[in-house]
Amino acid sequence: MTNHFIDFKNSDVFLMIGSNSAENHPQAMKWIMKAKDKGAKLIVVDPRLTKSAGLADMHARLRPGTDIAYINGLINYIIENNLHFKDYVVNYTNASFLINPEYKFEDGVFSGLVEKDGIKSYDAKTWQYQMDGDPVKDGIREEAIKKDPTLQDPNCAFQLLKKHVSRYDLKTVSQVTGTPEEVLKKTYALFASTGKPDKAGNVIYAMGITQHTYGSQNCRALSVLQLLLGNIGIPGGGVNAQRGESNVQGSTDFAMLNHLLPGYNPMFYASKHKTLQDYMDKDVPKTSFWSNRGKFVVSMLKAWYGDKATKENEFGFNYVPKHDGKNRTHMGIFEEMSEGNIKGMIAWGQNPAVGGPSSFQGRKAMEKLDWLVAVDLFETETSAFWHRPEADPTKINTEVFFLPAAMSYEKEGTVTNSGRWLQFRYKAVDPPGEAKSDLWIADRLFKAVKKEYQSGGKYPDPIFNMVWNYDIPGEDEPNIDQVALEINGFEVGSNKALDSFGKLMDDGSTACGCWIHTGYWYVDKEANTVAAKRRMNKDKSGLGLFPQYGFAWPANRRIVYNRCSADPAGNPWNPQKPLIKWDALAGKWENADVPDFKAVEPAKEPGGQATPVTPDKTVSFLMQEEGRGRLFAVKGVNDGPLPEHYEPIESPVQNIISKQQTMPLATKFKGDFSKIADTGSDKYPYVGTTHRVIEHYQSGAITRNCPTLAEVSAHMFANISPKLARKIGVNTGDDVIVETIRGEITCKVAVSGVCVPLNVNGKEVEVIGMPWCFGYKGIATGASANDLTPSVGDPNTNIPEYKAFLCNIKKTGKH
Amino acid sequence: MSKGVLVDITRCMGCKACQVACKQWNDLPSSNPAFKDGLTSPPDMDGYTYTTVQIEVIEKDNDYTMRSGKRQCMHCLHPACASACFAKALQRDPKTGAVVYYPHLCVGCRYCMLACPFDIPKYEWDKQFPLIAKCQFCFDPNGKYDRLGHGLGPACVDTCPTGALKFGERDELLKEAWQRINRDPKYIKKVMGEKEAGGTSWLYISDVPFENFSFRPNLGTRPLPEYSHDFLKWTPVIAVGWGTLLTALYHYTKRREKIAAEKDKNVHM
Amino acid sequence: MSANKGLLQEIKEYNWKFTMTPARKVLFLLAGLGVVCMIFRLAVGLGMTTNLSDKWPWGLWIGFDVLTGVALAGGGYGTAIIVHVLHRGKYHAIARSAMLTSLLGYILVMAGLFMDIGQWFNFWRPFVSWGHASVLFEVFWCVSCYTTVQVLEFGEVVTEKVGTKYHAMFKKALPVLMIIGIIFPTLHQSSLGALYLIMVDKLYPLWWSPYLGLLFLMSSFFVGPAMICVETALAGRAFKHEVPIHVLRGLVRISGVFMILYLGLKFFDLVNRGVFNLIFKGNLEGNLFLLEVVLGVMIPIFIAFSGYSNTRKGLITFGVLVSGGLIFNRMNVVFTGMSAAIGGWYFPSIMEWAVSIGLVAIGALVYCFAAENFNVLDHHEEHHHNATA
C-alpha cells in the first residue's frame, strides 16, 4: 500500500475494486466504517454481492476480467468531463512528457511486439521519451526530457492516454463489463468527485484485480486513475493493495520471488550478469534514488558473506546462484515437475495441492518427486498428496518428510502488514510437541547442509563462506536479534546498527540484509527499544500516522510519495490534513510524516549546518527515474505502456474493444497444464470465479483444522443465480457438479442474489462464484475449486488467472 | 439500571468473530453442521450454540443486498422463559438484567422453549440427560464463565471489530439508538427490543426489516408473564370459592335426599 | 370375609381373576412393546427415540398423552359432581367406572409426562423449587395431588374386597376426598389450556384466546359424559353391563348445555378479538377449525337435544363425535395452531407411537382387571360378570 490501514479514516470516497475487505481484511473494514461514520462513501466493484458490497453505498457488478474496461471508462469519463486535478497532473506526473513519435497502438497491440520461438514480447524502444542524450547510457534525467506543459502536443503522455481511453465510452464499457450504463455513470461521477484538492479518493484492490493475465495492467490502470485525480501521496488517498498472508508483505520484501533480491532489487541473471559490474551497468539506474542500488546490493553481499566478501571477489558475487532465465514461478515449477525435471521440493508453509492452479494436475505432478519436505503446522493436502482420494499410494514412490512448525503465536519475530508496518511480536505460548520455529528449522537445515559439504562437494565456498553467527551458547533457538541486526544493517567493524539506508556504502564498509528495513532495529531513545518493538500511541498530526508505533519501511514513512500532498510551493492541497508543509517564513519544511523527498541537504563538512531544500528543488516521485508519476509507463511493465482491455484466456465472448482477443504476452504452459476452453464454448457456457470466505484462511489448512472455525463454514459450495438454478433445476443445498475442461468437482449449491446474470452486449452471462479453501484433509473437508482453474499467467508476475474461467454446472443424482 | 447491548445491523459485516468468541469463552463444543446457504452456519442456534450471526441476501430497491445480524437471547426485562419455568431453573438477575439458566434445577419439560417469543432456548437433544442451552449474557455468578460479574463486557461484544455490538447501560444505549436513528434517515424508525415482549436488554436497530433476522413480525409489547398471571391470579379464588360452593351444595342436596327419603317412608305408613 | 386378617394374607387369599381373550393378548403385546420402548427411551434420551426438535419441543406425548389424556379422563370429576355433590342418584350406575377410567387416565398421563421430561430423575424439583409464576407449576401440583386423591378414592372401592377393615375409614373420608378431587381438576383442566396463554405470539388466533383456560375446562367437563357413552358401550359388550339409556341421555343433555355455552364463549371471543373472519379464510387453520367445531360441537349438540339421543346408536355417535372433537381440538392447539409460527415439520416417531399406544393398552388391561375383581361397573347388586370380550 502507498498508505496504511488507519489512514483509511481520512478518505472521502473508496473505490473497492476486486477486494472484499469485509471478509478478507476485517480490520481494514473497521477503518472504512470509521470513515463512513464521518460521511465517506464506499463504492464496491465486484461481480458478486459480497459482504463488503452489502455495506457499500454503491455496488457495480461487472463480468470477471473486465476491470480495465471499467477503469479506462472511468479515466475517459474524467478526461472528457475535465474532472482531473490539473495542477497535480502537470507538476507531478509525466503528462507533459513527449513520447517517441514512432509509438503506435493498433488492433489492440502496441508497437514493438516481437515473437521469438513462439514466445511474444515487446521491444519498448518506441515507448520512450523524446529526450536529448541516450536514455539507456545516461538514464532518463527529467531535465533532459522534452515536454509540453500545455498538454496539447499529440505526442505528450496526456494526449496519448486521452486518445487511448477515448474508445472506452459508457456504452462500449457497459457492453464489455455487463454493468448497466446508469450504474457506471453514478459510480464514475462519485469517484471522479475526488479530483478536487481537498478531496481524497482511496483505491482499495486485491486479488480480483491481480489474478488475471493482465493483472499488472489492472494495477497500472488504477495508478493512472489515482494520478489523474491527484490521489497519490495524500492522506486518505493512494493505491492500496489489501495484501494477503498476515506476513506476505514481509515475504515479498525479502524476495520470496524468483526474479528479485531482498528489497526489490533485480535478481542476478546468468545470461546478463557475468560480473557484479555488469549488474551495476545494466541494472543500477543512472538517475533518481535508484542510483543508490549499488550500495544496497553490495551491503547485502557483505551481510551474507562478511569478511569473505571483498572488493577482489566482487563481494562474493560469484557465491550467489544466478537465475537461469527459465520460468521459476509456481506454474513453471509445476510444469517442470510434471515433466520429471524436478527431483525434490520443500513445501515450506504452503499448500499448493489446494492453492495452486489446476491443482488436480498439480497433485499428479508431485508424484514425480523423489522426495518432498513439508514444513507445516498440520498434515495438509500437500504433504498427504500421496494418499489423496484419487491416487493409489502403492504406485507413488515419493519419500515425504514432515517437519512440524510452530505457529506465529508460538514464536517471536516481526510481521509486516499491508501498510508496510513491521511489528515485532512476542511468543504467546510454547509450540506443541516437536514443533519448532521456522528460524530454528532453517538454522538446522543450513548446518546440516554445511556438514554434508565437510566430506567434499562441488564448489562448497558459498556454503562455507556464508555468515552464520546465530548461536547463543546454551540456547536452542537461534539468536533472532542477530538476524534482525543483519537485516537492519550495521557498520562493519563497530557492528553498530544503522538508522537509515542513507548510510549504506558500496565499498564494503556497511552490511545490510534488506535495505528497505534499515532503521527498524535502531533504538528509539524515547521508546527505549528498537523501532520495530515500539508501541507508542502518540499521533500529533491526528491523521493516524502513529510514527512511534512499530516501523514502516522505508525510513518509517507512513504515506509514500507524500511530497504530492502539497502544491509545488509546498502548501498542502488540503489545509485540514497537512502531511508536509513548506514554512516560507522559517524557510524550512514542517512535516508530520517522514518526507518522501530530500527536504534537507546534509552538511558538507562534519558538524556543519544542514540546509533545507526549497520546494522547487524537490522531486515528487523520488522512486521514478524521471521523478514523476507515470501516466504513460515507459518502463516497469513489459506488456504495454497503457492499460488495454483484453478478454480472459477463457471468455464467453469476443473482445469488442479490439481484434486482439487476449493478452498477447500471457504465459501459458505445456502438457497437463495446457488445457484451455475455446472462446464462447457452449460446453462451458458460464463464467467461473473463485473467492475467499471470512471463515477460512487460504487453503484452509489451519482453519479447517480448528473446530470452532471449521464449524462456521463446513461445506464447499458454488453460488449461482436464481435464474440459473431454475434452468438446471436445483435448490440451495442440492449437490451439483461444476466442471471445466480441466476437471470437475462436486459440491453444494447456494442459490441467492450473490451472483446474477449480466447483460454482456446482448448476451446473458451467468457468473458462478466458488470459495477455494477446501480440500480432503482436516475437520471440514470439501472439493478444491482449483481442480477447475487454468494455468495461465500474467507476463510480469506470472500470477495465475484464478478469477475468470469457463465452466459448466449441472445437478447430481443424489440430493 | 440493568445492562444491555445495542446491535446495529448497519455496522455488522458478518465476520462471525462474536459467534466464535462465544463458543470459545463458554467452552461450547463445535459440530459439523448441516449446510444452509454458505453464509449462516450452523443454520440456527442449537444445544451447543448460544449465538449465530444470521447472514441474509435481501431484495432492496429492485436489487439484492446483504445484511448480517447476530441473534442470541434478548434477556427480556420480563422473561417469558423464566415465568414459564415451573422449577425456577431460569431466573433474571435484577442487577445485570441477565436471564440465567441453572441446570441443576431443570426438569427438562421444555416449556421455556415454547414460551420464548424469540425462540431462543435450545435443547441438547443428542444427550442422555439433556439440558437447555441459551446465551447467559456472560453472567455466571461465581462461576468460571463470568464476565459481567467482573465488570467486563460479554465475550462477543468485546470481540466485535466494527462496533456493531455495543455494551452498556440499557437506558443509555436506548438513547444512543434513537440518536443514531434520528441522525440518519436510512434507519427504520424503530428500536427492536425497546417495547417488544415488554422490553429486552439487547436492542437492535436496522435499515432493513427485522423479520430478515427471524424476529416475529407480530411481536406484542405486553410482558408475556402477565398473560399467565391474569389466569393464575384466580387460582386461590377458585380453589376456595369452588370448594365452599361444592361443600354447600353437598350438604344441601344430601339433606334434600334425606327429606325425600323421609317423605316416602311416611307414605308407606 | 372377616376383617381381622393381615392385609398381605388377605390379598394372598383373595381369589383374583383375570380372563385371557384374544383381544387382551393383543393388548398385552402392545403394552409389552410400550414398556420396552419406555425403558429404551429412559436409557438413551429423547434425541434417538423421538422426532422432537428445537422447533418442535413438544410432540405426541405432551399433545396426546397429557393434554388429551387429562381431558378424556375428565369424566371422573364431572360425574363426581353430579353423583356425590348434586346427589343425582340415578347416575350412581356410572360413577365408579368413570372414576376408575379417570384414575387410570391420570396415572398414564403422569407416565407420559415422565417419559417426556429430559431430566426425569429431577422430576421432583418443582415440589421444592417453586416456579409459581408458571402455569405448568399449577398443572404439576394439581395433577399429582389429584392422582393421589383418586387413589384414595378408589381405596374405598378396593377395601370393599381387600383390606376390608379400612373400608369404614375410607367411606368416612370419601366426601372430603370427593370435594378436593373436584377442585383440583377444575384448576388443572383449565391450566392445561392456560399453558398456551403465554404463546400469544405463536398460537394461531383461532385457538389462542384469553379464555383458553375456561374453554379447556368446559370441554373437559362436557367430554366426560361422551366418554362414558363410549366406554359403557365397550364395557357393556365386555361385561354385559348395560347402563340404562335414560341415565346416559340425562348426562348427554347436561354436556349438551355446556357445549352450547362453550360454543357461545368461543364465538363471542373470536368476534371480540376481531378474528372471526379467519374461520372462513380457506387456509389449513380455518378449515381444521371448522371441522373441529362442526363435527365436535355443533352436530353433537343437535344429537343431544334430538330424539336421536334416545337410542344407543345416537348416544354412541354423540360420544364418538365429542371425544373425537376434543382430541382434534387439543391436537389443533398443539400442532395445527403452532405450525405456522414454529415452521419445520414434526411427525411422531415409531417409538413415540409405541409408547403412547403402550400406555393406553396398559390402561385398558388394568381397567379389565379392576372391573373383574372389584365393584366398579355396577355397585348395587353384588355379582361377578364373566368376561366374554
Ligand SMILES: Nc1nc2c(c(=O)[nH]1)N[C@H]1C(S)=C(S)[C@@H](COP(=O)(O)OP(=O)(O)OC[C@H]3O[C@@H](n4cnc5c(=O)[nH]c(N)nc54)[C@H](O)[C@@H]3O)O[C@H]1N2
Ligand atoms: N478470511 C480470509 N482472509 C484473507 C484470506 C483468506 O483466505 N481468508 N487470504 C489472504 C490473502 S493471501 C489474500 S491475497 C487476500 C485476498 O483478498 P481478496 O482479494 O479480497 O480476496 P478474494 O475473495 O480472492 O477476491 C476479492 C473479490 O474479487 C472478486 N472478483 C473476482 N473476479 C473479479 C474481477 O474480475 N474483477 C473484480 N473487480 N473483482 C473480482 C471476488 O468476487 C471477490 O469478492 O486476502 C487475505 N485475507
Ligand SMILES: Nc1nc2c(c(=O)[nH]1)N[C@H]1C(S)=C(S)[C@@H](COP(=O)(O)OP(=O)(O)OC[C@H]3O[C@@H](n4cnc5c(=O)[nH]c(N)nc54)[C@H](O)[C@@H]3O)O[C@H]1N2
Ligand atoms: N483459486 C484460487 N486459488 C488461489 C487464490 C485465489 O484467490 N483463488 N489465491 C492465491 C493466493 S493470493 C495465495 S497467497 C495462495 C496461498 O497459497 P498457500 O500459501 O499455498 O496456501 P496457505 O493455506 O496460505 O498455505 C500456508 C500453509 O502454511 C502453514 N503455516 C501457517 N503458519 C505457518 C508457520 O508459521 N510456519 C510454517 N512453516 N507453516 C505455517 C499452514 O498450515 C498452511 O498449510 O493461494 C493462491 N490460490
Ligand code: SF4
Ligand atoms: S490478519 Fe488477523 S486480525 Fe488482521 S484482519 Fe486478518 S484476521 Fe483480522
Ligand code: SF4
Ligand atoms: S429471549 Fe427468550 S430466552 Fe431470552 S430472556 Fe427472553 S424469553 Fe427468555
Ligand code: SF4
Ligand atoms: S426445560 Fe428446564 S428450564 Fe425450561 S422450563 Fe422446563 S424446567 Fe425450566
Ligand code: SF4
Ligand atoms: S453474551 Fe456471552 S453468552 Fe451471550 S452470546 Fe455473547 S458471548 Fe455468548
Ligand code: SF4
Ligand atoms: S463480530 Fe461484530 S461485525 Fe462481526 S459478525 Fe459479530 S457483530 Fe457483526
Ligand SMILES: [Mo]
Ligand atoms: Mo495472497
